[in-house]
Amino acid sequence: MNWKGVVGQKRLITQLENLIQTGQVPHAQLISGPVGHGMLSLALAFSKNLLSFGAENAQNPNHPDLHFIYPVVKKGTEKQVFSSDYASEWAVFVETSPYGSYTEWFEAIGVGNKQGLIGVAEIEKLHQKMQLKAFGGRGKVCILWGAEKMNGAAANAFLKLLEEPPKNTFFILLVEDVEQVLPTVYSRCQPIALGPIEHQALLENIPTDFVGNKEQMVAIANGDFARLQRLLSDEGAKSYEALLVEGLRTAFKARGNKGVVFSLMEWSQKISALGREEQKDFLAFSIQFFRDAFLTNYTLEGIVHFKSETDFDLTKFAPFVHSNNITPLVRLFEDAYRFIQGNGNAKMVFSDLSLQLTRLINSN
Numbered sequence: 001m002n003w004k005g006v007v008g009q010k011r012l013i014t015q016l017e018n019l020i021q022t023g024q025v026p027h028a029q030l031i032s033g034p035v036g037h038g039m040l041s042l043a044l045a046f047s048k049n050l051l052s053f054g055a056e057n058a059q060n061p062n063h064p065d066l067h068f069i070y071p072v073v074k075k076g077t078e079k080q081v082f083s084s085d086y087a088s089e090w091a092v093f094v095e096t097s098p099y100g101s102y103t104e105w106f107e108a109i110g111v112g113n114k115q116g117l118i119g120v121a122e123i124e125k126l127h128q129k130m131q132l133k134a135f136g137g138r139g140k141v142c143i144l145w146g147a148e149k150m151n152g153a154a155a156n157a158f159l160k161l162l163e164e165p166p167k168n169t170f171f172i173l174l175v176e177d178v179e180q181v182l183p184t185v186y187s188r189c190q191p192i193a194l195g196p197i198e199h200q201a202l203l204e205n206i207p208t209d210f211v212g213n214k215e216q217m218v219a220i221a222n223g224d225f226a227r228l229q230r231l232l233s234d235e236g237a238k239s240y241e242a243l244l245v246e247g248l249r250t251a252f253k254a255r256g257n258k259g260v261v262f263s264l265m266e267w268s269q270k271i272s273a274l275g276r277e278e279q280k281d282f283l284a285f286s287i288q289f290f291r292d293a294f295l296t297n298y299t300l301e302g303i304v305h306f307k308s309e310t311d312f313d314l315t316k317f318a319p320f321v322h323s324n325n326i327t328p329l330v331r332l333f334e335d336a337y338r339f340i341q342g343n344g345n346a347k348m349v350f351s352d353l354s355l356q357l358t359r360l361i362n363s364n
Contacts, residue, residue: 001049005041005098007225008201012192016046025050026190027165030147030173030181033194036224040145041098042194043172047141050170064135067142069126071102071116071149073109080121099226102146102176103276115343118146120153123161130166139168147173148180155182162188177342196223206232212309219305220285227281238309240285243270245312251358264358268350276340279350283337290329293321325360332356 001020003013019025031039047066068090074081083090089109097104106116126142134140144150150158162171162185173189175181202218202225210217210232220237221228231237247267254260271282292306297318306314321329332353339349 003045003049006045007038007041007099007205008197009038009042009194010198010201012042012194016042017049020046020050025170027169028162028171028173028189029192030175030178030186030189031192031194032175032178034176034224035101035174036099036226037194037197038099038225039174039194040094040100040143043143043145043174044094044098047143047170047172050141051138065138065140067126067129067140069118069122069142069144069147070105071118071146073106073111073114073116080119082122082125083118099229101226101277102149105146116146116149118144118150118154120151120157123150123154123157127157127161130161130169134168139170140166141170141172143172143174145174146176147185148175148177150182152182155185159185159188197225198223202228212237213305213307216305216307220281220288222284222288224284226277227284230277230281237285240282241289241308241312242310243267243282244286244289245310246270247354247357248317248361251354251361254358255362261355264354265351268354269347271350272346276343276346279340279346280337283333283340287330287333287337290321290326290333293318294326297321320361325363329357329360332360 001017006013031043033039048063051063051065069083070086070090072081072083072086075085086109093100093105093108097108100108102116106114130140130142132140144158159182165171171189173181173185178186178191199218202221202223203214205225205228206214206217217228217231217237220231247264250260250263250267254264271279274282289306292304293314295301295304296306296314304314308314336349336353340346
């Protein structure tokens with residue numbers, strides 16, 4: 001079988017191959033996890049293997065028996081909008097950004113700050129498509145990317161399709177947040193929690209001519225291939241380090257000096273001005289940074305990944321990260337990550353983070 005385009009996930013690939021070989025593929029599967037773990041590329045490769053699409057077409061999403069549903073936004077004054085209205089944009093996105101996020105998809109179709117959704121008309125149209133005879137005679141597959149973006153009416157309409165699925169029809173739902181999926185829809189799918197990409201697989205996908213600290217990049221990426229690509233493409237680690245160090249220095253100055261609060265707010269505004277994916281990358285970098293500082297403080301440098309790209313001396317900072325504040329520090333940034341991922345108000349999230357960071361860094 002051909003799994004070209006999928007980074008890592010070897011154990012899951014073996015499980016999926018076994019389903020195909022034994023003819024035990026369930027009619028509905030729900031793959032959940034961060035998009036950077038590869039759920040779209042995995043679903044695409046699995047679908048093509050199921051349909052015997054062929055290795056020569058591994059990167060081509062076009063097949064009469066392979067259907068896609070994804071969140072979209074009205075282009076103008078039309079009453080209804082369908083995934084097919086964005087078919088050309090989707091083909092480019094799948095080819096160039098198979099590990100891309102919802103935010104990147106909405107940017108690709110130029111809808112600004114609008115949040116796309118999957119409407120009931122889309123699912124009703126899908127009902128009709130799935131009733132048609134398969135072109136290749138091996139069944140039909142529908143990938144629903146961003147299935148949690150179905151509104152209530154769409155989810156209920158899709159539930160009816162799951163309750164009475166057409167013969168030889170397979171649905172693959174891809175979601176980041178399982179809690180946003182209608183429970184009755186979830187209960188009719190085989191759930192697959194997509195874990196982080198293996199460390200070695202990420203290392204192998206770093207260009208050989210990269211001159212930075214590969215281990216640090218993989219540690220910050222934390223199993224997320226999309227994040228790794230961003231870190232490699234725009235010197236993200238260096239810029240995130242500089243931004244975090246600026247915040248830490250401001251936080252130290254704030255001890256006993258209320259006038260520095262204005263500077264903290266300025267710092268939080270800099271983070272808020274980043275794109276949502278960059279905000280998440282900054283938070284992930286910070287979490288790894290504090291963990292490495294804690295390990296350095298307890299003389300465990302052998303397992304520390306951090307290597308400064310701004311001449312910052314971690315050993316001098318490390319004593320300020322100790323057993324009394326490491327857990328709340330990591331939790332602070334993890335909570336912020338979760339809020340940003342859930343489209344929380346960035347200005348509020350990072351304003352609060354700057355104040356809490358000041359309190360925790362100056363604690364004994």
